[in-house]
Amino acid sequence: MTQSYTAVMPTYGRLDVAFTEGNGVWLTDTEGKQYLDAISGIAVCNLGHVHPAVTKAISEQAGKLIHTSNIYQIPLQNQLAEQLTELSDMEQAFFCNSGAEANEAAIKIARKYGHSKGIDKPVIIVMDGSFHGRTMATLTATGNPKVHAGFEPLVSGFVRVPYNDLDALRMAIGHWPEAVAVMLEPVQGEGGVKIPDADYLAAVRNLCTQRKLLMMLDEVQTGIGRTGKWFAFQHCEGVVPDVMMLAKGLGNGVPIGACLVSGPAVGVLQAGNHGSTFGGNPLCCSAALAVLDTIKKDKLLDHVTTLSSQMSDAFKLALSNQPGVKSIRAMGFMFGIELMMPCAELVQKALEKGILINVTADKVVRLLPPLVINTDEANQIVNLVSELVLDFLASQAVESVA
Ligand SMILES: Cc1ncc(COP(=O)(O)O)c(C=O)c1O
Incomplete structure (x- = not known):
């Protein structure tokens, strides 16, 4: 676990993790745990880490x-x-x-x-x-x-x-x-x-x-x-x-x-x-x-176009008929999965599962993976995120019944 440093102004609500190394879509934290970075430092490391x-x-x-x-x-x-x-x-x-x-x-x-x-x-x-x-x-x-x-x-x-x-x-x-x-x-x-x-x-x-x-x-x-x-x-x-x-x-x-x-x-x-x-x-x-x-x-524009439509099809197959999912949007490697309810807690749950995602506008799971990911990494992102969203929706349904 990381310490919280009071000498830094608290302008960010930071997650309790610090990374020491990166390689492509992968980041390693201070404990040696690896994470799939599906947000690229918020659309910054488009070529992945340490290209x-x-x-x-x-x-x-x-x-x-x-x-x-x-x-x-x-x-x-x-x-x-x-x-x-x-x-x-x-x-x-x-x-x-x-x-x-x-x-x-x-x-x-x-x-x-x-x-x-x-x-x-x-x-x-x-x-x-x-x-x-x-x-x-x-x-x-x-x-x-x-x-x-x-x-x-x-x-x-x-x-x-x-x-x-x-x-x-x-x-x-x-x-x-x-x-x-x-x-x-x-x-x-x-x-x-x-x-x-x-x-x-x-x-x-x-x-x-x-x-x-x-x-x-x-x-x-x-x-x-x-x-x-x-x-x-x-x-x-x-x-x-x-x-x-x-x-x-x-x-x-x-x-x-x-x-x-x-x-x-x-x-x-x-x-x-x-x-x-x-x-x-x-x-x-x-x-x-x-x-x-x-x-x-590396012809990354074509790569993004091809992989984007495969990922977006896969997300739609896994999630679009689920009650609680409002819409699934994609343009290239900008993905937004809009839910019917606030879902900020998904970021911490994703972290525990070894994937970095973002939630914006309260209800939208946003993914901005590096442009360089391969098909296997793309599939891992789709599977992990779909699973997270499905588990979250199931827990919400249980809560509303209870
Ligand atoms: C569309 C857009 N414009 C401007 C900014 C601000 O950029 P910076 O944080 O580098 O000042 C951002 C950051 O998220 C952005 O998404």
Whole structure:
């Protein structure tokens, strides 16, 4: 058992386990017990733990040069920006250290874009149920009252509409002449693996183009292969955002975020408008370049697509007719099993069984396995999670009878 350290601020409700080693989808704790990691450090270790290509890249880079400053040229940053813009069909990238910072950059771009059009008090339209981070502006953008509580006054200049509701978005755009951008996730991760209708993103894109608003996609969780495409927007033909935010899987655990721009968002930020001391330093860029290279070389996007439909079929076979299961959703390696009742206790039960899972939005079992899992590991995840859910539902039924 681990000790609880009172010198660390209690901002997280931590489980009583600490890991000492990782290898692919497997983690080993301080007692030598092994766990199947079906959550990848919350969509971060997309290549699994301690991937040899990332370890090699950062070890070699650490032996050469870790950090200079963004006041100098950084060739690895240029290479990474070229690769990301090519993969996304976008034009330029700014590098930072986290998802919240990537979103902060996007929010600043939206405001400055508004000012350039003579709008003094620009408004950004954001979504119910969204999650964008914990800084003041990104927690304001986040559509979850629990994240706001205690931090009022929130930042001004945000209005909220229901997700996946085009009429509501149209109305908000009509109502707010100061609107400059729409900021949303292509799939809401923390919000419960909510996948919008197939035509939603394309319709948002059209509305943004018609009304000259920036379409700003938060791909912090969905990006870098997570959904079986490089970026989730690539599931929707004809959609390229004006601003896209990345982090999590980009460095496979080495902290790096990015904010990409195209079209009207290019050139909005100029020298002196934004910055980050560590952002895009040689060490984290070497990790991100190794990540992109591995996804290409190992054809992981195809792998995710194939295995995702097998896993989702298997989950449906095991669980979809069970009373207590509301829906089973999947896009690539983002799985959400929504139950009819709160089920947070499943996380501890899973831990005891040697598998790491997550419960979000109270009732949704969320799985974000590494993209590299093989069929056997995929089957183990499906079997263990199905068993856990079935046992939990049976215990709930007994409780309600008693
Ligand atoms: C969609 C999305 N945006 C932003 C963030 C915040 O990222 P970070 O914790 O790196 O600041 C998260 C984190 O879960 C996320 O899922």
